[in-house]
Amino acid sequence: MENSETENPKKRKKQDEQEVWKWWEEEKHAEGVKWKTLQHNGPVLAPPYELLPKSVKFYYAGEHMVLSPETEEVAGFYAKMLDHEYVTKTIFNTNFFKDWRKVMTPEEKEVIVDLNKCNFKEIAEYYTAKAEEKKNMTKEEKLVRKDFIIMKDGNLNYCKIITKFDIIINIGHEACVPKPPEGHKWKEVRYDSTVTWLACWVENILGSTKYIMLNPSSKLKGEKDWQKYEVARKLYQHVDRIRNGYMEDWKSKEMRVRQRAVALYFIDKLALRAGNEKEEGESADTVGCCSLRVEHITLHDERDGKEFVVEFDFLGKDSIRYVNSVAVEKRVFKNLKLFMENKQPGDDLFDRLSTTVLNKYLNDLMEGLTAKVFRTFNASRTLQEQLELLTKESMSLPEKMLAYNRANRAVAILCNHQRAIPKTFDKSMQNLKSKIDEKQSQIKEFKKELKEAKKAYKASDAAKDKVVLDRKKKRLAQLEDQLRKLDVQATDKEENKQIALGTSKLNYLDPRITVAWCKKWDVSVEKVYNKTQREKFRWAIEMAGPDFIF
DNA sequence: GAATAGACTTAGGACAGTGTTA
DNA sequence: TAACACTGTCCTAAGTCTATTC
Numbered sequence: 001m002e003n004s005e006t007e008n009p010k011k012r013k014k015q016d017e018q019e020v021w022k023w024w025e026e027e028k029h030a031e032g033v034k035w036k037t038l039q040h041n042g043p044v045l046a047p048p049y050e051l052l053p054k055s056v057k058f059y060y061a062g063e064h065m066v067l068s069p070e071t072e073e074v075a076g077f078y079a080k081m082l083d084h085e086y087v088t089k090t091i092f093n094t095n096f097f098k099d100w101r102k103v104m105t106p107e108e109k110e111v112i113v114d115l116n117k118c119n120f121k122e123i124a125e126y127y128t129a130k131a132e133e134k135k136n137m138t139k140e141e142k143l144v145r146k147d148f149i150i151m152k153d154g155n156l157n158y159c160k161i162i163t164k165f166d167i168i169i170n171i172g173h174e175a176c177v178p179k180p181p182e183g184h185k186w187k188e189v190r191y192d193s194t195v196t197w198l199a200c201w202v203e204n205i206l207g208s209t210k211y212i213m214l215n216p217s218s219k220l221k222g223e224k225d226w227q228k229y230e231v232a233r234k235l236y237q238h239v240d241r242i243r244n245g246y247m248e249d250w251k252s253k254e255m256r257v258r259q260r261a262v263a264l265y266f267i268d269k270l271a272l273r274a275g276n277e278k279e280e281g282e283s284a285d286t287v288g289c290c291s292l293r294v295e296h297i298t299l300h301d302e303r304d305g306k307e308f309v310v311e312f313d314f315l316g317k318d319s320i321r322y323v324n325s326v327a328v329e330k331r332v333f334k335n336l337k338l339f340m341e342n343k344q345p346g347d348d349l350f351d352r353l354s355t356t357v358l359n360k361y362l363n364d365l366m367e368g369l370t371a372k373v374f375r376t377f378n379a380s381r382t383l384q385e386q387l388e389l390l391t392k393e394s395m396s397l398p399e400k401m402l403a404y405n406r407a408n409r410a411v412a413i414l415c416n417h418q419r420a421i422p423k424t425f426d427k428s429m430q431n432l433k434s435k436i437d438e439k440q441s442q443i444k445e446f447k448k449e450l451k452e453a454k455k456a457y458k459a460s461d462a463a464k465d466k467v468v469l470d471r472k473k474k475r476l477a478q479l480e481d482q483l484r485k486l487d488v489q490a491t492d493k494e495e496n497k498q499i500a501l502g503t504s505k506l507n508y509l510d511p512r513i514t515v516a517w518c519k520k521w522d523v524s525v526e527k528v529y530n531k532t533q534r535e536k537f538r539w540a541i542e543m544a545g546p547d548f549i550f
Numbered sequence: 551g552a553a554t555a556g557a558c559t560t561a562g563g564a565c566a567g568t569g570t571t572a
Numbered sequence: 573t574a575a576c577a578c579t580g581t582c583c584t585a586a587g588t589c590t591a592t593t594c
Contacts, residue, residue: 194558209556210584228559273560274588283586317587318561356552359589372559372588419562428577500562507560530580 071239078516120500166201188275193375197218217535226539229510232376233550238366239377243268245365249333256352262335262351262363263289269372270326271378271414272373273317274355286315289371290355295345299336308333377510379411384550386410396481398488400523404514405492411504419500439483446476496501511540516548 023382026502093235097115102110168188171177177189187201197211212221235242246268249261265273267289275288287296306327316322328336355371362369386407391400411490422428450472457465513531515537518525525534527542534541 128559197557200557211557222557238565276588278587286586288587318585320562354552355589370589417561422578424577431577495574503561 007485039361060430127190159295162201167199168201170195170197217532217538222536225536227234229380229512229550230375232373232380232510235366235369235373235377236381236550238369239268242365246271247329249283250329250335258335259339259350259353260358262332262339263353263358264362265328265332267374268378270312271375272322273375274358276355283320284315286317286319288316290350290358292349293345294340294343294349297335297336297340297342297349304511320416320418329422342544360482375415376508376510379504380510380513380550381409382411383509384513387513391517391521396484397523397527398485400423401527402488402492402523404517404523405496405501405529408501408505408509409495409499412499412501413511415508417500417503418498421498424495429490429493430488432493436483436486436490439479439486442485443479446472446479450476506536510550511537513550514545515540515544516546519544519546 001542036238057470089314099107099279101113140491168190169178169186170190172193172194173191177186197213199212200209202208216222216225242264246261246264249257252258252261267274273288275291277291278286285306287293292314296312297311299309300309300311301307301310304343308330309325310333313321313323336349339351343349343351359370362371362373387404390403390406392403395403450469453465453469453472514528515525516522518528529537
């Protein structure tokens with residue numbers, strides 16, 4: 001990576017796009033060419049397929065690209081107008097092929113003339129297999145490989161990442177300026193106490209700023225975390241009023257208000273994210289509540305014996321799929337039908353709503369209230385309610401832990417926190433099951449022995465037979481306890497197959513609820529929080545007693 | 551009012567290190 | 573003690589939300 005002296009790539013892309021539009025504006029009015037207007041997701045114009053000229057000059061990134069209607073590139077042309085990503089790929093392929101042609105032998109040049117006719121499957125398979133092979137290497141094999149690479153290439157594998165000239169540091173007014181490494185200087189020394197970052201620089205791919213910030217265990221982050229949960233707790237005092245408010249708004253004369261009310265209902269009921277607008281083509285096509293499109297929901301008047309069911313299916317943050325069917329109030333259902341009227345699948349469901357508008361409205365309802373507070377609020381409330389429901393005095397420690405994990409899991413499901421199923425899941429589950437089988441037959445066998453011992457003692461009434469009987473009873477109790485533990489373990493494992501508990505634990509659950517639960521049920525905090533988590537939640541561990549209520 | 555910048559939180563995957571088991 | 577499974581930590585991309593600029 002080079003020192004970032006090139007222009008801002010975001011701006012560059014924007015300019016390129018403007019160039020395309022400029023070209024298109026001219027092209028569609030060109031003499032002798034009849035263009036038809038095509039409506040798609042706003043004022044997008046594109047020529048219908050049958051009217052495309054034999055060759056279209058396509059201006060992009062400073063070079064001409066010829067699109068011929070007979071090829072897939074026509075689709076690419078449409079895609080440019082409708083879906084940026086496709087064309088990015090097309091351009092990549094074009095550039096790649098051009099560069100490849102440069103290094104081809106004359107014979108290859110003769111044969112390889114069309115990238116679309118090239119089949120790379122075998123090569124791809126070869127490298128996938130190689131990667132798998134590398135992954136399956138033993139520790140020793142990996143070490144040997146590493147030594148071999150060092151021997152072959154030497155230790156000269158350098159990559160110039162960033163120079164100190166690019167870094168801005170942020171320090172206290174009285175603090176001495178830390179000395180940059182020899183031959184370097186800071187880009188800027190700032191004294192800004194209104195922000196928390198210590199250093200920042202501009203990353204060279206998208207031109208975004210990167211920050212160095214304090215650890216979650218720091219006092220500063222701890223206080224922020226505490227504040228976050230206090231805002232969420234405050235919502236409890238307002239939530240009934242807010243809920244009554246949005247229910248009332250479902251009947252509003254204004255479409256804008258109805259949309260806001262239905263969106264807020266989803267955010268509250270389903271813990272959906274706000275869903276900011278994203279730059280099209282810049283990143284994956286993911287959505288949240290406000291950016292839902294018509295194609296992301298299906299309405300069922302009746303489904304599985306329930307009325308007014310909304311079926312959600314969309315990709316959320318990190319392209320994690322959200323699939324859920326929910327029965328909603330009749331008014332919500334009717335409103336959704338209304339919002340979807342005369343719209344294409346790709347159109348915005350809430351076309352009169354944005355996250356900025358929604359958050360402004362929320363802040364008027366309660367100071368500090370934003371869409372994401374509902375997620376924190378509902379997650380923490382769910383944990384508290386589930387813990388209350390699932391924990392019983394008579395439970396053993398493993399059973400209490402299962403109850404805790406189940407409560408945590410309920411939150412993770414609500415927030416749609418998923419993980420990839422571990423590769424070894426089936427195998428380790430199988431191992432656990434065979435352990436359970438083994439333990440069961442052991443117990444069965446032992447019960448027989450116990451029966452014999454009872455018989456012997458009854459017959460003899462001898463002290464030594466009593467000792468044997470007691471010992472056997474004790475052992476059986478031990479075995480049964482072990483079996484219970486294994487059963488609990490298997491249940492927990494199965495239920496947790498595809499669910500990630502860490503995200504909610506770390507970001508959504510007021511740690512004081514957990515600490516209070518530990519204190520109330522005599523479970524050590526170490527059982528639920530590891531060392532790092534205990535450091536992060538030190539404030540809560542010190543603060544919360546067994547009676548804390550969120 | 552929309553677009554953008556800036557600052558911060560939230561997110562799942564990778565992988566090294568640790569624990570468990572045969 | 574080796575093999576395997578699991579956990580903790582790191583990484584940084586992908587979000588949210590507010591302030592500023594156009």
